[in-house]
Amino acid sequence: xxxxxxxxxxxxxxxxxxxxxxxxxxxxxxxxxxxxxxxxxxxxxxxxxxxxxxxxxxxxxxxxxxxxxxxxxxxxxxxxxxxxxxxxxxxxxxxxxxxxxxxxxxxxxxxxxxxxxxxxxxxxxxxxxxxxxxxxxxxxxxxxxxxxxxxxxxxxxxxxxxxxxxxxxxxxxxxxxxxxxxxxxxxxxxxxxxxxxxxxxxxxxxxxxxxxxxxxxxxxxxxxxxxxxxxxxxxxxxxxxxxxxxxxxxxxxxxxxxxxxxxxxxxxxxxxxxxxxxxxxxx
Amino acid sequence: xxxxxxxxxxxxxxxxxxxxxxxxxxxxxxxxxxxxxxxxxxxxxxxxxxxxxxxxxxxxxxxxxxxxxxxxxxxxxxxxxxxxxxxxxxxxxxxxxxxxxxxxxxxxxxxxxxxxxxxxxxxxxxxxxxxxxxxxxxxxxxxxxxxxxxxxxxxxxxxxxxxxxxxxxxxxxxxxxxxxxxxxxxxxxxxxxxxxxxxxxxxxxxxxxxxxxxxxxxxxxxxxxxxxxxxxxxxxxxxxxxxxxxxxxxxxxxxxxxxxxx
Numbered sequence: 001x002x003x004x005x006x007x008x009x010x011x012x013x014x015x016x017x018x019x020x021x022x023x024x025x026x027x028x029x030x031x032x033x034x035x036x037x038x039x040x041x042x043x044x045x046x047x048x049x050x051x052x053x054x055x056x057x058x059x060x061x062x063x064x065x066x067x068x069x070x071x072x073x074x075x076x077x078x079x080x081x082x083x084x085x086x087x088x089x090x091x092x093x094x095x096x097x098x099x100x101x102x103x104x105x106x107x108x109x110x111x112x113x114x115x116x117x118x119x120x121x122x123x124x125x126x127x128x129x130x131x132x133x134x135x136x137x138x139x140x141x142x143x144x145x146x147x148x149x150x151x152x153x154x155x156x157x158x159x160x161x162x163x164x165x166x167x168x169x170x171x172x173x174x175x176x177x178x179x180x181x182x183x184x185x186x187x188x189x190x191x192x193x194x195x196x197x198x199x200x201x202x203x204x205x206x207x208x209x210x211x212x213x214x215x216x217x218x219x220x221x222x223x224x225x226x227x228x229x230x231x232x233x234x235x236x237x238x239x240x241x242x243x244x245x246x247x248x249x250x251x252x253x254x255x256x257x258x259x260x261x262x263x264x265x266x267x268x269x270x271x272x273x274x275x276x277x278x279x280x281x282x283x
Numbered sequence: 284x285x286x287x288x289x290x291x292x293x294x295x296x297x298x299x300x301x302x303x304x305x306x307x308x309x310x311x312x313x314x315x316x317x318x319x320x321x322x323x324x325x326x327x328x329x330x331x332x333x334x335x336x337x338x339x340x341x342x343x344x345x346x347x348x349x350x351x352x353x354x355x356x357x358x359x360x361x362x363x364x365x366x367x368x369x370x371x372x373x374x375x376x377x378x379x380x381x382x383x384x385x386x387x388x389x390x391x392x393x394x395x396x397x398x399x400x401x402x403x404x405x406x407x408x409x410x411x412x413x414x415x416x417x418x419x420x421x422x423x424x425x426x427x428x429x430x431x432x433x434x435x436x437x438x439x440x441x442x443x444x445x446x447x448x449x450x451x452x453x454x455x456x457x458x459x460x461x462x463x464x465x466x467x468x469x470x471x472x473x474x475x476x477x478x479x480x481x482x483x484x485x486x487x488x489x490x491x492x493x494x495x496x497x498x499x500x501x502x503x504x505x506x507x508x509x510x511x512x513x514x515x516x517x518x519x520x521x522x523x524x525x526x527x528x529x530x531x532x533x534x535x536x537x538x539x540x541x542x543x544x545x
Contacts, residue, residue: 051374058375060412149392152354156388157406158381158459160374 055163069172085184089192110211127230139259142242173235218282305495311360322519335506338516385456400436446477
């Protein structure tokens, strides 16, 4: 248990092989094992984060690799994020029209769609899509490099792998998530309006002016820029899981799975805190 | 403190004379879980000298190399590179020492998303930033020519054989003109002709560059060809150390058995 840490605690890890008497451990032993795994995972993540932070803050900066990763995380995720945003726009449009009609509040449709997409669904769907695509990609790539000793080769070449591999990917995720969220929002608003206008004619100008009436910076900017925190979570967990991998192809698969599952889980949990934080700081 | 400075000064003087070991390992212990891999091993290598570390699989030969380059930390014992203890150094401090070392991994560990040329350029691009692109490319071509791989500069590692990958790994290890070369099983898994070619290449490089080399192998023929001294490991410790003739003359049962089976 302690060897795998939190990943085993949350049930996304393979069970360890053990002796017969370990198959039925005492409740105390089981709970202790869970607690050990939990704290060991967070402890290792803390050490890893510190190393990455220290590496990122000292020269030489790996700008070329950052640019490559910006392309990898940003440009290559754009079609997927835009498509997911488009689907969300249509779903909200269909649901909102039905619900608002029941309460005689059809005129609220543009505002409902704009706020639902920009404040809630756009950031969340972007985070989850990027966690799936980029998190799994980073986790698998670094894990594969780890098990084939390529990360050791980087270190043996007197290059800090935390700077070259982790800091660059995490920074790219932090910078790209808000931009991708804007893309998802735009695409969601366009398809939401389009779906509505197919049923009931509504000019785009009317939709926008009505949807954004009374809009403030506090209503839209913080939910968009909070996704930088999602980027930090996705990048950090994927790099951590990838660079601590052991055990060949199975280890690579495990790292990819853990990166996506834990990245998505922590992203949702972080949103609970972020939403409350935004409500308090940007009322 | 004064004593420490004196010792360091004496060591530097000895080093300048070429008498002090470039790599000195003293009473090194390393355990993985409950498995004791190294059990108080002590070795040293001087400038221009090649030491072959022999032994059965799992006796800690590769672990010894990983400890020397700092990829693993010893439980106890000391490792000195050019007289400087590396135990407890931070990653960036260790990187300064690693710039003087070249490491050939057992499976070459080439970066699979980069071409052969880019693999060799990689350390140069990070540590010789002052070099112009054309100078860097010339240097890479020269290194690849030394290992007979200049025609494959644009190939991907997956498109070349295991022996060719080791040659490229060797060129990459030599890119920063190291003073210490660590080779982990350079001929393992290769046919006799490729093994012979790698041995010749290592000998040629040693003659030209006067590096201190540690070669981990269980290929006795290769060890005899390229090494000045041999050290035979068993159960995490050195059973015998000396020239090949010393091993042949030994009465130690394990040494006799190893030579007989090899």
